[in-house]
Every structure is written in C-alpha cells, then in structure tokens.
Amino acid sequence: THNASLAMPGVTSGPKPLGFGRRPRRVYNRCILYEVRGMRVHWPGDADFPSPAAWDEFVAASPHGHLLQSWAWGEFKGRFGWQPLRLAASEGGRLVGVGQMLLRRLPYRNLAYVPRGPIFDPAAGPAGDVLLQALHKAARRSGAIALKVEPPWPDGAEATAWWTSRRFRPTSQTIQPRRTIVIDLRPDEEAILAQMKPKWRYNVRLAARKDVTIRQGTTDDLPAFYTLMQETGQRDGFAVHAPDYYEAAFSLFSPDGRVVLLLAEYRQQVLGGLMAFAFGQQAIYMYGASSNRERQRMPNHLLQWEAMRWAKARGCTGYDLWGIPDLAPDSPSASLGGVERFKAGFGGAAVRYAGAFDYVYSPLVYRAFNWMWTRRRAAARRAQPPPEDTSDA
Numbered sequence: 001t002h003n004a005s006l007a008m009p010g011v012t013s014g015p016k017p018l019g020f021g022r023r024p025r026r027v028y029n030r031c032i033l034y035e036v037r038g039m040r041v042h043w044p045g046d047a048d049f050p051s052p053a054a055w056d057e058f059v060a061a062s063p064h065g066h067l068l069q070s071w072a073w074g075e076f077k078g079r080f081g082w083q084p085l086r087l088a089a090s091e092g093g094r095l096v097g098v099g100q101m102l103l104r105r106l107p108y109r110n111l112a113y114v115p116r117g118p119i120f121d122p123a124a125g126p127a128g129d130v131l132l133q134a135l136h137k138a139a140r141r142s143g144a145i146a147l148k149v150e151p152p153w154p155d156g157a158e159a160t161a162w163w164t165s166r167r168f169r170p171t172s173q174t175i176q177p178r179r180t181i182v183i184d185l186r187p188d189e190e191a192i193l194a195q196m197k198p199k200w201r202y203n204v205r206l207a208a209r210k211d212v213t214i215r216q217g218t219t220d221d222l223p224a225f226y227t228l229m230q231e232t233g234q235r236d237g238f239a240v241h242a243p244d245y246y247e248a249a250f251s252l253f254s255p256d257g258r259v260v261l262l263l264a265e266y267r268q269q270v271l272g273g274l275m276a277f278a279f280g281q282q283a284i285y286m287y288g289a290s291s292n293r294e295r296q297r298m299p300n301h302l303l304q305w306e307a308m309r310w311a312k313a314r315g316c317t318g319y320d321l322w323g324i325p326d327l328a329p330d331s332p333s334a335s336l337g338g339v340e341r342f343k344a345g346f347g348g349a350a351v352r353y354a355g356a357f358d359y360v361y362s363p364l365v366y367r368a369f370n371w372m373w374t375r376r377r378a379a380a381r382r383a384q385p386p387p388e389d390t391s392d393a
Helices: 052-061 071-078 127-141 157-164 189-194 198-209 219-236 243-253 299-313 338-344 363-383
Strands: 032-036 039-042 082-091 094-105 110-115 144-150 169-171 179-184 213-216 259-266 269-279 282-290 318-320 349-352 356-360
Touching (some): 052 071, 071 082, 071 094, 071 243, 082 127, 094 127, 127 144, 144 363, 157 169, 189 198, 189 299, 198 299, 213 299, 219 269, 259 299, 356 363
Parallel strands (some): 110 144
Antiparallel strands (some): 039 082, 094 110, 144 356, 169 356, 179 318
C-alpha cells in the first residue's frame, strides 16, 4: 500500500502525555477551558475563538487537514442527529490545533466521535495533548461512553504508539473508510489519463463518442439525483439517506463553490450523477449513483473524469475516491469486484489510515454498544447482495 500522500515526516511517538490524572491550571476567563504550558483551549463564544473562515483556513493548510474537520461539515452533521462541539488551541495568540467532536445520542448515553481529527502537528509541542485533555472533559460532561477518534494519519507503528501511549485502544469498529484510492492531480490531463488502465481510458473517450454529456447540476437537479440514488441503492444493496441529507450537503458547501453535482445525460435522460467536495488541496468523491439504462455508453467513467477535471481546475492536487475494502496491502486489484474494481481502474495510489482508537469511560456500556454494533454490521453484510461489476458500466 502506498501512503505517500499521507506522509508524517519527523513523527515519532510524540511528546510525553500530560497525564489525564493531573489537572492543569484552570483559567476562569470567559470560555477558556484550559491553559497549559502557555497554550489555551477555547470554546466557541470566546473572543479569541477562530471564526468559521479562520478555522477552515487552519484545517485546510494543515498537512493532514480534512473535509470532515471543516466547519461546514460540523454544521451539516448537526442537522442529522449529531451535535458538533469545537475546541481550538492557541499559543501566543496563534492557532496551533483544533478538534471538531460530534456527539451522538445512544440509549441512555452518548458517543463522542472525532472524524479525521483532531488537527495538530504531533511532532511539535504539546498541542495534541492539550486538545485531548479538553476533548476528554467535554466528552465526559456530555455523558459519553467513549471518545472515538479516527485521526487523519497514515497507518503505521508511529501512529498506533502515539494513541496507545495516551490510553486509547485500537478498534476495528471504524466509521470512515480506512483504505481508499487517491488520484494525483498534479500532472497534466494527458498524464492523468495515461495512468488509468487502458480499458478505463478507452471508456472515458467512448462515452464522449457515444454522445454522453456531463453538466454541472443545481438545486433543481437534486430530485433527479436522489431518484438515481434510490435506484442504485436498490440495485447494489446499500441504504440511501433521505432527500434532505443530500440537499443539506449541497446547500452548505455551495456558497463558496466547494461542492459540485455532476450529471451524465444522453438525449435528455439522466444516466448518472455524483457529488464531490473540495477542501484545501483535496477533493473527495462522496456520493454517486447510476441508472440501469444505457450503461453500455459508459457514463460513469466520463463522470469521474469530469470530476477530476473540476477538482484540478480548483487547484486540488488529489482526488479521493472515498473508500475501498480494507484488504491486505499485497492483495491484487484484480481480485476486487464491483465498485472497488471500478475505482482501482482509474489508477492512483492506495492509502491506508491509522484506523480508529477508543478511549473508554464506561466499560460495561461500551462492551454492550460494541456487541450491538458488530451484530448490526454482520446483519447488514448478510443482507447485501454481491456488488455489481461496474468495470464495463
């Protein structure tokens, strides 16, 4: 597995943890939660708390910044059962770390979850430990059974050591895809096409020859996109969100052009669609759907290509195809089926994240929660039909 796009230069096990048993000096000044070693952690509402724009600027500029730690993503998830809670660490008036935690109500208790975060430099100072102190305090106050983090770091012994030394335990219960494929958008378009498998490159051009056109959609096109999502979910056996989920995602990221809805059409028939997001230098293909009609025209290949072109035009250097099965690093792509084989055909590099780590506050409730989680996922896998091979679709 190639992890170059997630490299963590100079990171070892990091600074020694501050120790969760030792209470840092509290500062009862407005919304400041902690002041430790000259660093302050602020709640929203404090005069020094970063604005949404400043928050996003910091996350986007960080080596491991991610869309899921953007301000708008917290607002988005806040509409669908998660409560966002944001903390920011500063040193000498300079922002050095942020953490966006999502709280989800469980029976009787909560789950605290930090997707692709928190964001800080693990090799430079105690910002990570200071943020974790504050996140623990906020999670405990919310009645959380555990704090789950899925850091945006590459897989490896260094990442595991950093989190386990802070009493987090690795867990297979991940929420985000642990493994994905990222297309390098830095070369010119011909070079990006050249890295695709020959059949995929041929299909991109075939779709154009067969009169498939791609256009950018608007809010008015979301009902058609949702119809495609339902059709795809029924065909491939996955759950589809309610229409307002996709409407909210589009509306929250549209004002500054960080989302695109692309539709593939043939003779005024919508054959496929996708929704991709751009944040910092990375673009992510998040939601996609296709019709059962006219599949021989290869609309999905052309859709992905136009999404890459959109991302490249925005200045993105990578296009994340958002998840493939977490197989062994030496598993040949030829053994993949369906959607996974389709994604691998576009070339790019497979990257694997460090995974999920849990800090448990209520062991008995946590074990019960994991037991239910495992059973539900196993039932979902049994109910899901084999994925369709979309290499020719």
